[in-house]
Amino acid sequence: MGRKRLPESADGRPTVHTVAARAGVSIASASRVLNGVGGSPETIRKVRAAAAEVGYVPNAIARSLQSQRTGLVALAVEDIGNPVYVAMMRAIEAVVADSGRQLLVHATGGRIDNETALLRRLANRYVDGMIISPIRVTDDHLAALVDSPVPVVVVGQLGADAPVDNVRTDSRQGVALAVEHLVATGRRRIGFVNGPLDTVPGAVRDAGFRAALARHGIDLDEDLVEVGDFQYAAGRAATERLLARARPDALLCANDLIAVGALHALLAAGRRVPEDVALVGMDDTELARMMFPQLSSVSLGSAERGRRAAELLLQRIADPALPPRREQVPPSLVVRASSGAPLPSPRPAGDPFSGPSTGAASAVTTDPAPAAGPPADPASGPVGTPPSHPSSEGASS
Amino acid sequence: MGRKRLPESADGRPTVHTVAARAGVSIASASRVLNGVGGSPETIRKVRAAAAEVGYVPNAIARSLQSQRTGLVALAVEDIGNPVYVAMMRAIEAVVADSGRQLLVHATGGRIDNETALLRRLANRYVDGMIISPIRVTDDHLAALVDSPVPVVVVGQLGADAPVDNVRTDSRQGVALAVEHLVATGRRRIGFVNGPLDTVPGAVRDAGFRAALARHGIDLDEDLVEVGDFQYAAGRAATERLLARARPDALLCANDLIAVGALHALLAAGRRVPEDVALVGMDDTELARMMFPQLSSVSLGSAERGRRAAELLLQRIADPALPPRREQVPPSLVVRASSGAPLPSPRPAGDPFSGPSTGAASAVTTDPAPAAGPPADPASGPVGTPPSHPSSEGASS
DNA sequence: CCGATTGCTGTAAACGTTTCCGGGGAGTCT
DNA sequence: AGACTCCCCGGAAACGTTTACAGCAATCGG
Numbered sequence: 001m002g003r004k005r006l007p008e009s010a011d012g013r014p015t016v017h018t019v020a021a022r023a024g025v026s027i028a029s030a031s032r033v034l035n036g037v038g039g040s041p042e043t044i045r046k047v048r049a050a051a052a053e054v055g056y057v058p059n060a061i062a063r064s065l066q067s068q069r070t071g072l073v074a075l076a077v078e079d080i081g082n083p084v085y086v087a088m089m090r091a092i093e094a095v096v097a098d099s100g101r102q103l104l105v106h107a108t109g110g111r112i113d114n115e116t117a118l119l120r121r122l123a124n125r126y127v128d129g130m131i132i133s134p135i136r137v138t139d140d141h142l143a144a145l146v147d148s149p150v151p152v153v154v155v156g157q158l159g160a161d162a163p164v165d166n167v168r169t170d171s172r173q174g175v176a177l178a179v180e181h182l183v184a185t186g187r188r189r190i191g192f193v194n195g196p197l198d199t200v201p202g203a204v205r206d207a208g209f210r211a212a213l214a215r216h217g218i219d220l221d222e223d224l225v226e227v228g229d230f231q232y233a234a235g236r237a238a239t240e241r242l243l244a245r246a247r248p249d250a251l252l253c254a255n256d257l258i259a260v261g262a263l264h265a266l267l268a269a270g271r272r273v274p275e276d277v278a279l280v281g282m283d284d285t286e287l288a289r290m291m292f293p294q295l296s297s298v299s300l301g302s303a304e305r306g307r308r309a310a311e312l313l314l315q316r317i318a319d320p321a322l323p324p325r326r327e328q329v330p331p332s333l334v335v336r337a338s339s340g341a342p343l344p345s346p347r348p349a350g351d352p353f354s355g356p357s358t359g360a361a362s363a364v365t366t367d368p369a370p371a372a373g374p375p376a377d378p379a380s381g382p383v384g385t386p387p388s389h390p391s392s393e394g395a396s397s
Numbered sequence: 398m399g400r401k402r403l404p405e406s407a408d409g410r411p412t413v414h415t416v417a418a419r420a421g422v423s424i425a426s427a428s429r430v431l432n433g434v435g436g437s438p439e440t441i442r443k444v445r446a447a448a449a450e451v452g453y454v455p456n457a458i459a460r461s462l463q464s465q466r467t468g469l470v471a472l473a474v475e476d477i478g479n480p481v482y483v484a485m486m487r488a489i490e491a492v493v494a495d496s497g498r499q500l501l502v503h504a505t506g507g508r509i510d511n512e513t514a515l516l517r518r519l520a521n522r523y524v525d526g527m528i529i530s531p532i533r534v535t536d537d538h539l540a541a542l543v544d545s546p547v548p549v550v551v552v553g554q555l556g557a558d559a560p561v562d563n564v565r566t567d568s569r570q571g572v573a574l575a576v577e578h579l580v581a582t583g584r585r586r587i588g589f590v591n592g593p594l595d596t597v598p599g600a601v602r603d604a605g606f607r608a609a610l611a612r613h614g615i616d617l618d619e620d621l622v623e624v625g626d627f628q629y630a631a632g633r634a635a636t637e638r639l640l641a642r643a644r645p646d647a648l649l650c651a652n653d654l655i656a657v658g659a660l661h662a663l664l665a666a667g668r669r670v671p672e673d674v675a676l677v678g679m680d681d682t683e684l685a686r687m688m689f690p691q692l693s694s695v696s697l698g699s700a701e702r703g704r705r706a707a708e709l710l711l712q713r714i715a716d717p718a719l720p721p722r723r724e725q726v727p728p729s730l731v732v733r734a735s736s737g738a739p740l741p742s743p744r745p746a747g748d749p750f751s752g753p754s755t756g757a758a759s760a761v762t763t764d765p766a767p768a769a770g771p772p773a774d775p776a777s778g779p780v781g782t783p784p785s786h787p788s789s790e791g792a793s794s
Numbered sequence: 795c796c797g798a799t800t801g802c803t804g805t806a807a808a809c810g811t812t813t814c815c816g817g818g819g820a821g822t823c824t
Numbered sequence: 825a826g827a828c829t830c831c832c833c834g835g836a837a838a839c840g841t842t843t844a845c846a847g848c849a850a851t852c853g854g
Contacts, residue, residue: 011465011717013546015810026834031812040832057546060521061467062810065458065839068408070523080502081483081683089477093504102518104501105477107490121499124457125840126467126523149410149454232687260687267689286478290629290657292664292689320408412840423804428842437802459840462809522810799852807844814837822829 014054023050034058069128071101073313076118076132078110082230082257083285084302085133088155091306092131099314101128110199112136116144123148129313131155131306135199135230151316153309157200163324165316167309171201171282172208174298174331175252178280179212181296181333181364182250187278191224191248193238193258202227205254205282224248228258235261243269248277250339256281256288259295263338278339293337301329332363340366411451420447431455461522468498470710471519473529475507479627479654480682481699482530485552488703489528496711498525507596509533513541520545526710528552528703532596532627548713550706554597560721562713564706568598568679569605571695571728572649575677576609578693578730578761579647584675588621588645590635590655599624602651602679621645625655632658640666645674647736653678653685656692660735675736690734698726729760737763 007017020030023046033039033047034056050056064070073096077085089105096103104127108115115134123130130148133155134141145152145164153165182190192209195202206225213220223246228234235258239251243265251266253259259281263273271277273293281288284299308327316322404414417427420443430436430444431453447453461467470493474482486502493500501524505512512531520527527545530552531538542549542561550562579587589606592599603622610617620643625631632655636648640662648663650656656678660670668674670690678685681696705724713719 009810016812017810027811028813028834028836029832032833035812038832043832055544057517057521057544059462059546059810060518060523061458061462062522062839063812065456065462065810065841066812068839070458071518072523074501080477080486081480083478086478089504093506102503102515104471104503106499106501107486109490118499120454121457121468124454125459126457126469147452147454149456232683264687264689286629287687290661290684292661406840413842414840424841425804425806425843426802429803432842435802440802456840459809460842462811462840463842465809795854797852797854800850801848802850803846803848805844805846808842810839812838815835816833817835818831818833820829820831822827824825824827 009059014056015059016056018054019047019050019056022054023047064125070126072104072127073101073310074104074106074118074122074127074130076106076108076115076130076134078108078133078135079230080105080107082255082283083287084255084283084300087285088133088302088306091303092310095307095310095314108134110135112138112141116141119144119148119152123150123152125149129153129317131309131313135201137200151313151320153313153316155305155309157204165309165312165324166326167305167312167329168326169300169305169329169331171204171298171300171331172211174282174300174333175205175208176212176215177331177333177364178252178282178296178298179209179216181335182252182278182280182339183216183218185278185339187250188218189221189224189246189248190218190250190252191226191242191246192252192254193235193242193262194225194227194254195230195258197227199230201230202254209252221246228261230255230257232257232261235259236265237261239265240269243271250278251280253279253281256283256285256295256297259297260287260291263291263295274337274339280333280339284334288334288336291338296336296339297334299332299334301331304329330363332365335364335366406456411453412456413453415451416444416447416453419451420444466525467523469501469524470498470707471501471503471515471524471527473503473505473512473515473527473531475505475530475532476627477502477504479652479680480684481652481680481697484682485530485699485703488700489707492704492707492711505531507532509535509538513538516541516545516549520547520549522546526550526714528706528710532598534597548710548717550710550713552702552706554601562706562709562721563723564702564709564726565723566697566702566726566728568601568695568697568728569608571679571697571730572602572605573609573612574728574730574761575649575679575693575695576606576613578732579649579675579677579736580613580615582675582736584647585615586618586621586643586645587615587647587649588623588639588643589649589651590632590639590659591622591624591651592627592655594624596627598627599651606649618643627652627654629654629658632656633662634658636662637666640668647675648677650676650678652680653682653692653694656694657684657688660688660692671734671736677730677736681731685731685733688735693733693736694731696729696731698728701726727760729762732761732763 007021009015016027016030020027023030025043025047029039029043030047033044034051075089075092093103106118127150129151131153142162155167157168158164158166179190194206197203197206210220226238226242228238235253239262251262253262259279263279266273266277273279279295281295281297283302284297288295288297312325404418406412413424413427417424420427422440422444426436426440427444430441431448472486472489490500503515524547526548528550539559552564554565555561555563576587591603594600594603607617623635623639625635632650636659648659650659656676660676663670663674670676676692678692678694680699681694685692685694709722
């Protein structure tokens with residue numbers, strides 16, 4: 001009572017000044033004690049007591065302004081509902097947490113203005129660095145990336161000469177792996193359910209699909225190609241449209257969400273999977289293993305890409321002068337029940353079409369966990385990484 | 398050339414001082430122009446030009462220190478891999494974006510220290526507010542919540558008298574709805590695959606399950622209860638353990654991820670769903686609709702809870718003096734194929750067990766989209782909200 | 795033609811921290 | 825005992841903004 005009013009922040013919360021005044025020391029001493037550096041036993045006692053009494057909690061913003069770092073790292077993806085980003089996020093999180101930082105995620109919803117706004121906002125010092133996986137890229141966008149005040153790593157395709165750290169995969173080759181597999185198991189009328197063509201992955205996969213078919217000497221029937229967006233509902237709807245006008249014996253989907261939608265459409269239409277129609281997704285998310293039958297899927301190494309991106313980012317934060325780097329993670333195909341069983345009357349093994357290959361150096365693996373039987377936790381941990389020593393079999397053409 | 402070196406920030410980036418010096422005006426004028434408030438035409442021109450030339454981008458941290466706000470809001474959940482949180486996040490995002498703020502998400506992985514650390518870090522001014530959905534709550538944790546320097550809203554059960562904004566549901570009643578439904582369709586050996594009992598939802602659901610069975614006069618066979626965690630793999634493993642020692646004719650799962658695991662275990666064990674075993678999940682996520690057969694699920698109104706939480710948070714940010722409020726969202730049951738068909742030889746309709754009810758005023762709806770047929774995008778948009786006018790049918794006891 | 799209003803400008807003080815630096819006291823070595 | 829080291833302390837200057845305030849010129853009204 002009668003005590004002189006202590007200095008405090010605008011909203012009434014205690015500051016270092018409050019604590020210092022209460023403890024009868026300077027703010028410098030108070031700050032030192034609160035940071036655990038220096039201070040005599042007596043000073044430490046007094047400051048600790050004062051801090052506890054007033055309920056002092058430091059203002060992280062002010063601290064960051066001084067220290068020029070926040071200890072935060074952000075990840076921006078289109079849609080957290082897509083399990084591929086969840087896998088990527090988990091991998092990133094692990095690396096980031098190891099460095100004592102915290103990861104924040106932002107879903108852009110594919111709206112590019114949103115993404116640019118995020119860059120302008122977050123990257124302007126709210127975070128120490130940022131990993132971003134855009135599905136559309138404009139010049140404006142690219143410019144914002146390049147001169148971000150804070151290190152940025154891009155996961156995904158980017159203009160060849162963009163001076164930005166970049167981790168990518170070759171989804172064109174991924175598509176080729178899938179087509180090759182389907183052709184090898186005797187499928188000929190291979191359909192493709194894609195995402196929007198004005199997105200980078202959509203465009204690349206479309207081109208890859210056409211090229212792969214051509215390489216196997218198959219004429220593309222445009223009726224077998226459908227486009228939706230990268231979501232479950234759109235995948236289902238697109239597949240229904242496709243089925244209404246064509247009779248594929250295999251279906252490749254641009255991601256696993258679409259593939260799940262396709263599976264529903266197929267079952268609802270009375271087609272058996274894989275007997276009537278073989279189904280292959282992309283991204284090899286946990287969703288693929290959750291389906292019945294379990295889905296074959298092209299792994300684009302999302303977890304691995306995430307891990308690498310995080311490492312790149314941390315290195316750049318540590319040394320911003322590093323030259324821009326680019327890393328590539330090879331795709332691989334994981335074969336499961338949805339495309340496992342060959343057609344009842346396949347061509348014999350000597351099939352001329354099963355010979356020529358894409359020139360891909362990537363692995364094709366058969367998932368050991370079948371749909372039935374007591375498997376050993378097929379979905380434990382963040383998406384088991386595919387075998388890392390790609391066999392070069394079939395790399396002739 | 399020969400120009401005097403302009404002032405710049407420690408890391409070589411331009412600051413307001415740089416721009417001001419270059420434009421030959423004071424920093425005040427520069428700041429005003431850059432914020433679009435005031436300035437003569439000539440000044441505006443000069444400052445704009447200077448800013449463009451040096452590539453000025455404002456330091457958001459410094460701005461926030463001054464303005465006491467960041468325009469950011471955070472959401473902390475256990476696991477973004479769980480679609481229930483995705484639904485919640487989407488609902489929150491919509492509200493938050495409307496207010497011109499951006500939403501950041503952090504996955505705590507259920508590690509409570511992580512959550513507390515996040516509170517101490519983020520909530521100390523990096524964000525304007527925070528929504529948090531803890532599955533475990535300790536006193537320490539609660540204390541951190543209560544005296545967060547920044548508004549916090551909790552989604553989920555919380556001690557009755559905690560002075561924190563809180564949006565909850567009644568998952569106990571949700572469990573009751575499911576049990577009632579299963580009993581009404583003639584099931585008697587109802588199993589329960591739960592999450593960890595040391596979590597709030599796990600404990601509540603366990604208690605709710607036991608109470609509901611008792612209310613229907615069914616003795617609980619402990620062999621029919623299993624515990625894992627709230628993930629797919631654990632759900633599958635737990636169900637396999639359960640099936641190895643008991644023969645349920647229905648299975649209630651503490652969330653949809655577990656239910657999907659259970660579905661796999663059941664199919665792998667050769668049980669038909671729903672003919673042999675009826676299956677009901679919880680949370681009514683999009684995953685439930687993605688399964689085949691589609692899963693019945695207890696909706697706990699995640700999207701609605703998210704929306705309300707966001708509104709509460711924004712209101713509190715606007716007026717921190719508001720008294721703590723608590724809102725409740727009623728659960729409802731969505732019946733789909735996985736529990737739709739009654740047992741081949743059910744008791745007649747006059748079954749004494751189908752009469753007594755839980756006293757629940759919550760809705761039971763039958764999802765109009767069956768597993769087959771050309772449904773109208775059953776999963777479009779962020780999880781269609783369940784019917785909002787709960788019929789009071791069956792609410793007798 | 796003079797006083798009042800208007801509009802722009804620059805100086806300086808915030809915002810809440812950390813940290814550099816110089817002063818001073820206590821201890822140790824010669 | 826004097827010089828040296830070591831440690832602790834407080835004052836003050838950062839970090840990069842925004843903004844209250846006051847000075848000043850120009851315009852306007854009478």
